[in-house]
Amino acid sequence: MAKIGKRTATARKAFEGKTIVSVEEAVALIKSVASAKFDETLEIAMNLGVDPRHADQMVRGVVQLPNGTGKTVRVAVFARAAKADEAKAAGADIVGAEDLLEAIQGGKIDFDRCIATPDMMPLVGRLGKILGPRNLMPNPKVGTVTMDVKTAVEAAKGGEVQFKVEKAGVIHAGIGKISFSDEKLAENVRAFVEAVSKAKPAGAKGAYLKKVSLSSTMGPGVALDLASAAK
Known part of the structure:
Protein backbone atom coordinates (compact mmCIF):
# COMPACT_ATOMS: atom_id res chain seq x y z
CA MET A 1 0.00 0.00 0.00
CA ALA A 2 2.87 2.35 0.79
CA LYS A 3 4.33 1.94 -2.70
CA ILE A 4 0.95 2.58 -4.31
CA GLY A 5 0.46 5.68 -2.20
CA LYS A 6 3.91 6.96 -3.13
CA ARG A 7 3.28 6.40 -6.86
CA THR A 8 -0.07 8.21 -6.62
CA ALA A 9 1.52 11.14 -4.81
CA THR A 10 4.28 11.35 -7.43
CA ALA A 11 1.73 11.25 -10.25
CA ARG A 12 -0.45 13.93 -8.70
CA LYS A 13 2.59 16.15 -8.16
CA ALA A 14 3.45 15.84 -11.85
CA PHE A 15 -0.10 16.96 -12.67
CA GLU A 16 0.01 20.07 -10.48
CA GLY A 17 -0.71 23.19 -12.51
CA LYS A 18 -1.70 21.11 -15.55
CA THR A 19 -5.39 21.98 -15.64
CA ILE A 20 -6.21 22.19 -19.36
CA VAL A 21 -3.67 20.89 -21.86
CA SER A 22 -3.37 19.80 -25.49
CA VAL A 23 -3.90 16.18 -26.53
CA GLU A 24 -0.16 15.68 -27.03
CA GLU A 25 0.72 17.19 -23.65
CA ALA A 26 -1.92 15.07 -21.90
CA VAL A 27 -0.76 11.83 -23.50
CA ALA A 28 2.90 12.52 -22.70
CA LEU A 29 2.08 13.47 -19.11
CA ILE A 30 -0.12 10.42 -18.50
CA LYS A 31 2.47 8.06 -19.97
CA SER A 32 5.25 9.61 -17.88
CA VAL A 33 3.54 8.73 -14.60
CA ALA A 34 1.93 5.39 -15.54
CA SER A 35 3.78 2.88 -13.35
CA ALA A 36 1.43 -0.09 -12.92
CA LYS A 37 2.86 -3.55 -13.50
CA PHE A 38 0.37 -4.11 -16.32
CA ASP A 39 -0.16 -2.23 -19.57
CA GLU A 40 -2.67 0.40 -18.48
CA THR A 41 -5.48 1.60 -20.72
CA LEU A 42 -5.79 5.20 -21.85
CA GLU A 43 -9.31 6.19 -20.84
CA ILE A 44 -11.38 9.09 -22.10
CA ALA A 45 -14.31 10.72 -20.32
CA MET A 46 -16.52 13.23 -22.13
CA ASN A 47 -19.07 15.43 -20.34
CA LEU A 48 -21.82 16.34 -22.78
CA GLY A 49 -24.53 18.97 -22.64
CA VAL A 50 -27.36 16.47 -23.06
CA ASP A 51 -30.03 14.85 -20.92
CA PRO A 52 -30.28 11.23 -22.12
CA ARG A 53 -33.61 10.84 -20.34
CA HIS A 54 -35.04 12.55 -23.43
CA ALA A 55 -35.05 10.42 -26.58
CA ASP A 56 -33.95 13.31 -28.79
CA GLN A 57 -30.85 13.84 -26.64
CA MET A 58 -29.53 10.27 -26.64
CA VAL A 59 -25.97 9.93 -27.91
CA ARG A 60 -24.92 6.55 -29.22
CA GLY A 61 -22.58 5.38 -31.93
CA VAL A 62 -19.48 3.50 -32.93
CA VAL A 63 -15.98 4.49 -33.99
CA GLN A 64 -13.19 2.54 -35.65
CA LEU A 65 -10.04 3.69 -33.87
CA PRO A 66 -7.19 4.13 -36.36
CA ASN A 67 -4.76 2.25 -34.12
CA GLY A 68 -7.11 -0.17 -32.36
CA THR A 69 -7.62 -0.54 -28.64
CA GLY A 70 -4.85 -3.00 -27.85
CA LYS A 71 -7.48 -5.22 -26.26
CA THR A 72 -8.38 -8.74 -27.30
CA VAL A 73 -12.11 -8.66 -28.04
CA ARG A 74 -14.14 -11.86 -27.80
CA GLY A 158 -9.93 -4.62 -35.27
CA GLY A 159 -10.50 -1.86 -32.73
CA GLU A 160 -14.08 -0.72 -33.12
CA VAL A 161 -15.43 0.99 -30.01
CA GLN A 162 -19.10 1.53 -29.21
CA PHE A 163 -20.17 4.46 -27.09
CA LYS A 164 -23.39 5.40 -25.31
CA VAL A 165 -24.05 8.36 -23.05
CA GLU A 166 -24.79 7.55 -19.41
CA LYS A 167 -27.50 9.10 -17.24
CA ALA A 168 -25.27 11.95 -16.07
CA GLY A 169 -24.43 12.94 -19.65
CA VAL A 170 -21.02 11.26 -19.62
CA ILE A 171 -19.39 8.99 -22.19
CA HIS A 172 -16.48 6.85 -21.01
CA ALA A 173 -14.30 4.47 -23.03
CA GLY A 174 -10.89 2.84 -23.27
CA ILE A 175 -9.12 4.01 -26.42
CA GLY A 176 -5.68 2.41 -26.42
CA LYS A 177 -2.84 1.12 -24.30
CA ILE A 178 -0.18 3.18 -22.58
CA SER A 179 2.42 1.13 -24.47
CA PHE A 180 1.19 2.70 -27.73
CA SER A 181 3.28 5.55 -29.13
CA ASP A 182 2.25 9.11 -28.28
CA GLU A 183 1.25 9.68 -31.89
CA LYS A 184 -1.03 6.63 -32.06
CA LEU A 185 -2.77 7.53 -28.81
CA ALA A 186 -3.30 11.12 -29.97
CA GLU A 187 -4.82 9.85 -33.23
CA ASN A 188 -7.19 7.59 -31.29
CA VAL A 189 -8.22 10.44 -28.98
CA ARG A 190 -9.12 12.72 -31.89
CA ALA A 191 -10.94 9.95 -33.77
CA PHE A 192 -13.09 9.23 -30.72
CA VAL A 193 -13.86 12.90 -30.05
CA GLU A 194 -14.76 13.42 -33.71
CA ALA A 195 -17.15 10.44 -33.68
CA VAL A 196 -18.94 11.67 -30.56
CA SER A 197 -19.11 15.19 -32.00
CA LYS A 198 -20.73 13.88 -35.18
CA ALA A 199 -23.26 11.96 -33.08
CA LYS A 200 -24.67 15.22 -31.62
CA PRO A 201 -28.42 14.68 -31.28
CA ALA A 202 -31.04 17.07 -32.64
CA GLY A 203 -32.32 17.86 -29.15
CA ALA A 204 -28.97 19.03 -27.76
CA LYS A 205 -29.05 22.68 -26.74
CA GLY A 206 -26.22 25.00 -25.79
CA ALA A 207 -22.66 23.69 -25.45
CA TYR A 208 -22.47 20.06 -26.55
CA LEU A 209 -18.86 19.18 -25.64
CA LYS A 210 -18.48 20.56 -22.12
CA LYS A 211 -15.33 18.76 -20.94
CA VAL A 212 -13.00 16.04 -22.19
CA SER A 213 -10.54 14.33 -19.85
CA LEU A 214 -7.90 11.64 -20.22
CA SER A 215 -6.40 9.31 -17.64
CA SER A 216 -4.67 5.96 -17.36
CA THR A 217 -6.31 3.04 -15.58
CA MET A 218 -4.53 3.76 -12.30
CA GLY A 219 -3.64 7.42 -12.69
CA PRO A 220 -5.22 10.83 -12.19
CA GLY A 221 -7.03 12.61 -15.00
CA VAL A 222 -6.27 15.78 -16.91
CA ALA A 223 -8.68 17.96 -18.87
CA LEU A 224 -8.06 18.55 -22.58
CA ASP A 225 -8.14 21.82 -24.45
CA LEU A 226 -11.28 21.27 -26.55
CA ALA A 227 -9.82 23.01 -29.60
CA SER A 228 -6.85 20.65 -29.53
CA ALA A 229 -9.05 17.57 -29.12
CA ALA A 230 -11.31 18.53 -32.01
CA LYS A 231 -8.54 18.96 -34.61
Whole structure:
Protein backbone atom coordinates (compact mmCIF):
# COMPACT_ATOMS: atom_id res chain seq x y z
CA MET A 1 0.00 0.00 0.00
CA ALA A 2 2.87 2.35 0.79
CA LYS A 3 4.33 1.94 -2.70
CA ILE A 4 0.95 2.58 -4.31
CA GLY A 5 0.46 5.68 -2.20
CA LYS A 6 3.91 6.96 -3.13
CA ARG A 7 3.28 6.40 -6.86
CA THR A 8 -0.07 8.21 -6.62
CA ALA A 9 1.52 11.14 -4.81
CA THR A 10 4.28 11.35 -7.43
CA ALA A 11 1.73 11.25 -10.25
CA ARG A 12 -0.45 13.93 -8.70
CA LYS A 13 2.59 16.15 -8.16
CA ALA A 14 3.45 15.84 -11.85
CA PHE A 15 -0.10 16.96 -12.67
CA GLU A 16 0.01 20.07 -10.48
CA GLY A 17 -0.71 23.19 -12.51
CA LYS A 18 -1.70 21.11 -15.55
CA THR A 19 -5.39 21.98 -15.64
CA ILE A 20 -6.21 22.19 -19.36
CA VAL A 21 -3.67 20.89 -21.86
CA SER A 22 -3.37 19.80 -25.49
CA VAL A 23 -3.90 16.18 -26.53
CA GLU A 24 -0.16 15.68 -27.03
CA GLU A 25 0.72 17.19 -23.65
CA ALA A 26 -1.92 15.07 -21.90
CA VAL A 27 -0.76 11.83 -23.50
CA ALA A 28 2.90 12.52 -22.70
CA LEU A 29 2.08 13.47 -19.11
CA ILE A 30 -0.12 10.42 -18.50
CA LYS A 31 2.47 8.06 -19.97
CA SER A 32 5.25 9.61 -17.88
CA VAL A 33 3.54 8.73 -14.60
CA ALA A 34 1.93 5.39 -15.54
CA SER A 35 3.78 2.88 -13.35
CA ALA A 36 1.43 -0.09 -12.92
CA LYS A 37 2.86 -3.55 -13.50
CA PHE A 38 0.37 -4.11 -16.32
CA ASP A 39 -0.16 -2.23 -19.57
CA GLU A 40 -2.67 0.40 -18.48
CA THR A 41 -5.48 1.60 -20.72
CA LEU A 42 -5.79 5.20 -21.85
CA GLU A 43 -9.31 6.19 -20.84
CA ILE A 44 -11.38 9.09 -22.10
CA ALA A 45 -14.31 10.72 -20.32
CA MET A 46 -16.52 13.23 -22.13
CA ASN A 47 -19.07 15.43 -20.34
CA LEU A 48 -21.82 16.34 -22.78
CA GLY A 49 -24.53 18.97 -22.64
CA VAL A 50 -27.36 16.47 -23.06
CA ASP A 51 -30.03 14.85 -20.92
CA PRO A 52 -30.28 11.23 -22.12
CA ARG A 53 -33.61 10.84 -20.34
CA HIS A 54 -35.04 12.55 -23.43
CA ALA A 55 -35.05 10.42 -26.58
CA ASP A 56 -33.95 13.31 -28.79
CA GLN A 57 -30.85 13.84 -26.64
CA MET A 58 -29.53 10.27 -26.64
CA VAL A 59 -25.97 9.93 -27.91
CA ARG A 60 -24.92 6.55 -29.22
CA GLY A 61 -22.58 5.38 -31.93
CA VAL A 62 -19.48 3.50 -32.93
CA VAL A 63 -15.98 4.49 -33.99
CA GLN A 64 -13.19 2.54 -35.65
CA LEU A 65 -10.04 3.69 -33.87
CA PRO A 66 -7.19 4.13 -36.36
CA ASN A 67 -4.76 2.25 -34.12
CA GLY A 68 -7.11 -0.17 -32.36
CA THR A 69 -7.62 -0.54 -28.64
CA GLY A 70 -4.85 -3.00 -27.85
CA LYS A 71 -7.48 -5.22 -26.26
CA THR A 72 -8.38 -8.74 -27.30
CA VAL A 73 -12.11 -8.66 -28.04
CA ARG A 74 -14.14 -11.86 -27.80
CA VAL A 75 -17.04 -11.86 -30.23
CA ALA A 76 -20.24 -13.91 -30.06
CA VAL A 77 -22.48 -14.23 -33.11
CA PHE A 78 -26.07 -15.41 -33.36
CA ALA A 79 -26.39 -16.95 -36.81
CA ARG A 80 -27.33 -20.13 -38.64
CA ALA A 81 -26.13 -22.08 -41.66
CA ALA A 82 -23.99 -20.12 -44.14
CA LYS A 83 -23.92 -17.00 -41.96
CA ALA A 84 -22.67 -19.05 -39.03
CA ASP A 85 -19.86 -20.39 -41.22
CA GLU A 86 -19.09 -16.84 -42.36
CA ALA A 87 -18.83 -15.68 -38.76
CA LYS A 88 -16.47 -18.52 -37.84
CA ALA A 89 -14.27 -17.83 -40.85
CA ALA A 90 -14.08 -14.15 -39.89
CA GLY A 91 -12.74 -15.06 -36.44
CA ALA A 92 -15.80 -15.05 -34.19
CA ASP A 93 -15.08 -16.76 -30.87
CA ILE A 94 -18.57 -18.11 -30.26
CA VAL A 95 -21.24 -18.86 -32.88
CA GLY A 96 -24.62 -20.35 -32.22
CA ALA A 97 -28.39 -20.03 -31.99
CA GLU A 98 -30.56 -21.79 -29.39
CA ASP A 99 -27.46 -23.30 -27.81
CA LEU A 100 -25.91 -19.84 -27.38
CA LEU A 101 -29.19 -18.54 -25.98
CA GLU A 102 -29.24 -21.29 -23.36
CA ALA A 103 -25.61 -20.69 -22.41
CA ILE A 104 -26.26 -16.98 -21.83
CA GLN A 105 -29.44 -17.68 -19.88
CA GLY A 106 -27.35 -20.01 -17.74
CA GLY A 107 -24.98 -17.18 -16.88
CA LYS A 108 -22.17 -17.93 -19.32
CA ILE A 109 -21.27 -14.57 -20.88
CA ASP A 110 -17.64 -14.86 -21.92
CA PHE A 111 -17.65 -12.34 -24.76
CA ASP A 112 -17.24 -8.58 -25.21
CA ARG A 113 -19.36 -8.00 -28.32
CA CYS A 114 -22.54 -9.67 -29.55
CA ILE A 115 -23.57 -9.68 -33.21
CA ALA A 116 -26.71 -11.14 -34.77
CA THR A 117 -28.26 -11.56 -38.18
CA PRO A 118 -31.71 -9.90 -38.44
CA ASP A 119 -33.56 -13.23 -38.57
CA MET A 120 -32.09 -14.15 -35.17
CA MET A 121 -33.44 -11.09 -33.34
CA PRO A 122 -36.71 -12.74 -32.18
CA LEU A 123 -34.48 -15.26 -30.39
CA VAL A 124 -31.97 -12.69 -29.15
CA GLY A 125 -34.81 -10.47 -27.93
CA ARG A 126 -35.41 -12.92 -25.10
CA LEU A 127 -32.02 -11.88 -23.70
CA GLY A 128 -32.77 -8.17 -23.44
CA LYS A 129 -32.78 -8.11 -19.64
CA ILE A 130 -29.43 -9.93 -19.56
CA LEU A 131 -27.52 -8.32 -22.42
CA GLY A 132 -29.08 -4.84 -22.25
CA PRO A 133 -27.62 -3.75 -18.88
CA ARG A 134 -24.20 -4.99 -20.03
CA ASN A 135 -24.41 -2.96 -23.26
CA LEU A 136 -24.12 -6.20 -25.23
CA MET A 137 -27.51 -6.26 -26.93
CA PRO A 138 -27.14 -6.31 -30.74
CA ASN A 139 -28.38 -3.07 -32.30
CA PRO A 140 -28.66 -2.10 -35.97
CA LYS A 141 -27.68 1.51 -35.10
CA VAL A 142 -24.15 0.40 -34.24
CA GLY A 143 -23.87 -2.30 -36.89
CA THR A 144 -24.26 -5.36 -34.67
CA VAL A 145 -27.53 -6.49 -36.29
CA THR A 146 -26.47 -7.21 -39.83
CA MET A 147 -26.30 -9.75 -42.63
CA ASP A 148 -22.68 -8.74 -43.23
CA VAL A 149 -21.36 -10.66 -40.23
CA LYS A 150 -17.88 -10.90 -41.73
CA THR A 151 -17.42 -7.11 -41.70
CA ALA A 152 -18.99 -6.78 -38.24
CA VAL A 153 -16.74 -9.43 -36.70
CA GLU A 154 -13.60 -8.03 -38.32
CA ALA A 155 -14.50 -4.49 -37.15
CA ALA A 156 -15.05 -5.66 -33.57
CA LYS A 157 -11.75 -7.51 -33.61
CA GLY A 158 -9.93 -4.62 -35.27
CA GLY A 159 -10.50 -1.86 -32.73
CA GLU A 160 -14.08 -0.72 -33.12
CA VAL A 161 -15.43 0.99 -30.01
CA GLN A 162 -19.10 1.53 -29.21
CA PHE A 163 -20.17 4.46 -27.09
CA LYS A 164 -23.39 5.40 -25.31
CA VAL A 165 -24.05 8.36 -23.05
CA GLU A 166 -24.79 7.55 -19.41
CA LYS A 167 -27.50 9.10 -17.24
CA ALA A 168 -25.27 11.95 -16.07
CA GLY A 169 -24.43 12.94 -19.65
CA VAL A 170 -21.02 11.26 -19.62
CA ILE A 171 -19.39 8.99 -22.19
CA HIS A 172 -16.48 6.85 -21.01
CA ALA A 173 -14.30 4.47 -23.03
CA GLY A 174 -10.89 2.84 -23.27
CA ILE A 175 -9.12 4.01 -26.42
CA GLY A 176 -5.68 2.41 -26.42
CA LYS A 177 -2.84 1.12 -24.30
CA ILE A 178 -0.18 3.18 -22.58
CA SER A 179 2.42 1.13 -24.47
CA PHE A 180 1.19 2.70 -27.73
CA SER A 181 3.28 5.55 -29.13
CA ASP A 182 2.25 9.11 -28.28
CA GLU A 183 1.25 9.68 -31.89
CA LYS A 184 -1.03 6.63 -32.06
CA LEU A 185 -2.77 7.53 -28.81
CA ALA A 186 -3.30 11.12 -29.97
CA GLU A 187 -4.82 9.85 -33.23
CA ASN A 188 -7.19 7.59 -31.29
CA VAL A 189 -8.22 10.44 -28.98
CA ARG A 190 -9.12 12.72 -31.89
CA ALA A 191 -10.94 9.95 -33.77
CA PHE A 192 -13.09 9.23 -30.72
CA VAL A 193 -13.86 12.90 -30.05
CA GLU A 194 -14.76 13.42 -33.71
CA ALA A 195 -17.15 10.44 -33.68
CA VAL A 196 -18.94 11.67 -30.56
CA SER A 197 -19.11 15.19 -32.00
CA LYS A 198 -20.73 13.88 -35.18
CA ALA A 199 -23.26 11.96 -33.08
CA LYS A 200 -24.67 15.22 -31.62
CA PRO A 201 -28.42 14.68 -31.28
CA ALA A 202 -31.04 17.07 -32.64
CA GLY A 203 -32.32 17.86 -29.15
CA ALA A 204 -28.97 19.03 -27.76
CA LYS A 205 -29.05 22.68 -26.74
CA GLY A 206 -26.22 25.00 -25.79
CA ALA A 207 -22.66 23.69 -25.45
CA TYR A 208 -22.47 20.06 -26.55
CA LEU A 209 -18.86 19.18 -25.64
CA LYS A 210 -18.48 20.56 -22.12
CA LYS A 211 -15.33 18.76 -20.94
CA VAL A 212 -13.00 16.04 -22.19
CA SER A 213 -10.54 14.33 -19.85
CA LEU A 214 -7.90 11.64 -20.22
CA SER A 215 -6.40 9.31 -17.64
CA SER A 216 -4.67 5.96 -17.36
CA THR A 217 -6.31 3.04 -15.58
CA MET A 218 -4.53 3.76 -12.30
CA GLY A 219 -3.64 7.42 -12.69
CA PRO A 220 -5.22 10.83 -12.19
CA GLY A 221 -7.03 12.61 -15.00
CA VAL A 222 -6.27 15.78 -16.91
CA ALA A 223 -8.68 17.96 -18.87
CA LEU A 224 -8.06 18.55 -22.58
CA ASP A 225 -8.14 21.82 -24.45
CA LEU A 226 -11.28 21.27 -26.55
CA ALA A 227 -9.82 23.01 -29.60
CA SER A 228 -6.85 20.65 -29.53
CA ALA A 229 -9.05 17.57 -29.12
CA ALA A 230 -11.31 18.53 -32.01
CA LYS A 231 -8.54 18.96 -34.61
